[in-house]
Amino acid sequence: MAGLNFGVDCGLWTLMAQNSDKPQKVGELAAELGVDHALLSMLECSTPGSLCGQSINTLQARLMRHLSAMGYLIEIGVDEYRLTNYTRAMSIPVIGNGYLAMLSCTSSGPMRFHEFCRKRGWVNPTDAKDTAMMYAYGTTMDTFAWQQSLGYGTHFNDHMRGYALGFLPWMDDNFYPVKERLIDGADTDPDAPFLVDIGGNVGHDLELFLGFFPIVPGRLILQDLPVVIGQIRDLNPAVLRMEYDFNTKQPVKGARAYYMHNILHDWPDDVCEKILAKIKAAMKPGYSRLLIHEHVIPETGAYWEATALDMVMLTLLSAHERTHAAWYNLIETRAGFNINKIWSGGKGSQCLIECELPINGVV
Known part of the structure; x- marks a missing residue:
């Protein structure tokens, strides 16, 4: 999920879809997306062309290598890939943005659902003001208010369009x-x-x-x-x-x-x-x-x-x-x-x- 969401948020799937079915090299994609610059700032590295810059390309390569191993990308050669239909679909906002809306700010709810249920005696939850998502994030906001507060409201709008597909x-x-x-x-x-x-x-x-x-x-x-x-x-x-x-x-x-x-x-x-x-x-x-x-x-x-x-x-x-x-x-x-x-x-x-x-x- 980290790799798929990364691809949505930085525009990787959109760029690869625009480039059609040709094999695409990690370094070229990273340069066109500006991934190096954004991650350099995070890593506090300010020397262009240094080993830090190489490690950033390696980060994207690691993510894409794993997604290829899982079948989400097709490996053509060393650090060179093509999209599958799955990742091509993620370039469509109503699909890709849905991942960010429904996973980035809510996924701890499902992951800690067992804890939520254990603490409540394993009963079926029916209280709109007491949910596993609220428990996981320590908030009193419901899912919709929580998404808006974290800046994922427009992503959720795209997600809602996807129901017609x-x-x-x-x-x-x-x-x-x-x-x-x-x-x-x-x-x-x-x-x-x-x-x-x-x-x-x-x-x-x-x-x-x-x-x-x-x-x-x-x-x-x-x-x-x-x-x-x-x-x-x-x-x-x-x-x-x-x-x-x-x-x-x-x-x-x-x-x-x-x-x-x-x-x-x-x-x-x-x-x-x-x-x-x-x-x-x-x-x-x-x-x-x-x-x-x-x-x-x-x-x-x-x-x-x-x-x-x-x-x-x-x-x-x-x-x-x-x-x-x-x-x-x-x-x-x-x-x-x-x-x-x-x-x-x-x-x-x-x-x-x-x-x-x-x-x-x-x-």
Whole structure:
């Protein structure tokens, strides 16, 4: 992990990808990246061309030699390598920056999870204010605040974009029939709220939605915390940006749809129940729908990406990916919604859970 993260942060994978498939020498890469200068400062060596400079190239060579031995690089000759598809992919920000966001400032949580559990009597963690990550780093900040405090907020934004890679978008007709379920029957007033993306980060899901439906009845609204909204650099002007904390009263009333992607899996049931209550109070009976975009883990034959994400939730947030039964318990029994249908985008894909307010109070 040290070598892979090093390659992301210093730009090694990006440079090698730009250089295409030709064999690339460690010394030339180090010189072009300016790695020598940065490491010379750290090592307090100020003599250009000295043995200290040679040791720096050796450091990069050591990292690349190990990554080659592990299969992440292809060794061509002495200190000469080519990328594999794996390290080439790490030149893409939504992949490479995800390593920094999810490992650089949180990885001690999983590594010390056993200690955290031992000290708490080996019980399943369900307290959002007491997590293995908080224990490992001695902080009261949750994962998201902790990442921001260490300067990895924008890296996390890239990581969130990565969830769409390789899977059918939820707004594709082969996944969820947007026209039939949302557009038909929607308020045609151009100022009416059509789709509200709650906790939508920097707007990647709404950008994707606009690619499928560039014209919709009403407004597209992106909601997230001020620090996240402030990190938006490029977003379609058709999307209204709104600073909002989903633990507070929902300001947008009567939208056609309220959408949450990978929000509820970050929190235990008691917190989710409060989040859902805020949305429920804003919804219009018989009109508004709640769309929850997350994994629905089957009782048997679970897909590895879903179970891996469950381990992230377990060790960083004291939360979990939910099974079919767990979703019904949370959404219907605890939060008081009706689940109309759970739509799937195929094997390994996250699902879209469509919910409505109960009719006459009957769930």
